[in-house]
Amino acid sequence: MSGITLKNLNKTYPNGFLSVKNVSLSIEDGEFVTFHGPSGCGKSTILRMIGGLEEITSGEIYLGDVLLNEVLPRDRRLSMAFQNYALYPGLNVYENIGLGLTLRDFPRNIIDSRVQSAAEFLQIPDILNKKIRSITEAQKQKTALARAIVCHPKVFLVDEDFSKGNARRRAEMLRDVLRINQELKLTTLYITNDYQEAINLKKKIIFMKDGEIIPAEEYEV
Numbered sequence: 744m745s746g747i748t749l750k751n752l753n754k755t756y757p758n759g760f761l762s763v764k765n766v767s768l769s770i771e772d773g774e775f776v777t778f779h780g781p782s783g784c785g786k787s788t789i790l791r792m793i794g795g796l797e798e799i800t801s802g803e804i805y806l807g808d809v810l811l812n813e814v815l816p817r818d819r820r821l822s823m824a825f826q827n828y829a830l831y832p833g834l835n836v837y838e839n840i841g842l843g844l845t846l847r848d849f850p851r852n853i854i855d856s857r858v859q860s861a862a863e864f865l866q867i868p869d870i871l872n873k874k875i876r877s878i879t880e881a882q883k884q885k886t887a888l889a890r891a892i893v894c895h896p897k898v899f900l901v902d903e904d905f906s907k908g909n910a911r912r913r914a915e916m917l918r919d920v921l922r923i924n925q926e927l928k929l930t931t932l933y934i935t936n937d938y939q940e941a942i943n944l945k946k947k948i949i950f951m952k953d954g955e956i957i958p959a960e961e962y963e964v
């Protein structure tokens with residue numbers, strides 16, 4: 744099973760700042776959950792701890808019944824969409840999508856078929872041979888999403904800064920992320936500090952303030 748459970752999760756940065764305070768929650772297998780709160784409330788820190796990019800100060804993170812605390816990031820079966828796509832400009836679209844499989848020494852025929860089906864899912868099979876520097880921003884966004892699904896993760900983590908483009912591109916990204924959740928059945932954790940966006944998604948919202956989860960009725964817009 745691919746639900747995520749956080750138990751008494753805490754994060755204190757080396758400078759002593761307590762960024763995440765005793766967060767506990769359960770996210771079900773296949774669920775789409777939106778984390779919302781003002782900038783600095785600890786949303787990204789939680790996502791980075793789940794992804795293994797940030798050390799956990801105390802507490803436990805489970806994927807299904809597997810304790811992730813000591814599992815290396817590359818073995819966690821999670822994929823992350825962060826920071827304005829983070830594609831390699833010198834490689835083509837095919838190579839960018841398939842990079843995670845190439846690094847894990849998958850056979851060429853498996854890489855071919857997985858890259859092809861991820862590209863078809865994101866409606867970009869016709870640009871696989873193009874260099875990143877020659878494609879549009881919208882195509883880069885879809886390439887990054889194809890790369891996120893190609894390793895067949897169980898959980899998909901999407902941070903705020905993944906798509907900071909114009910409103911149209913962000914809406915397109917949200918449509919693709921929702922399709923990934925619904926059609927590929929990936930448990931999805933989505934971060935936004937845009938209240939209206941969180942509401943419009945019509946999914947479960949975790950409201951945060953000052954490093955803590957707070958009840959929806961206590962949240963002040």
Ligand SMILES: Nc1ncnc2c1ncn2[C@@H]1O[C@H](COP(=O)(O)OP(=O)(O)OP(=O)(O)O)[C@@H](O)[C@H]1O
Pocket residue numbers: 756757758760762780781782783784785786787788789903936
């Ligand atoms: N390496 C660090 N050292 C000290 N404090 C940090 C560090 N990284 C983040 N913080 C602080 O931890 C708090 C939570 O940061 P985090 O990025 O998780 O917030 P966020 O809710 O995702 O906000 P944003 O939407 O701006 O990214 C912030 O006050 C931030 O300044």
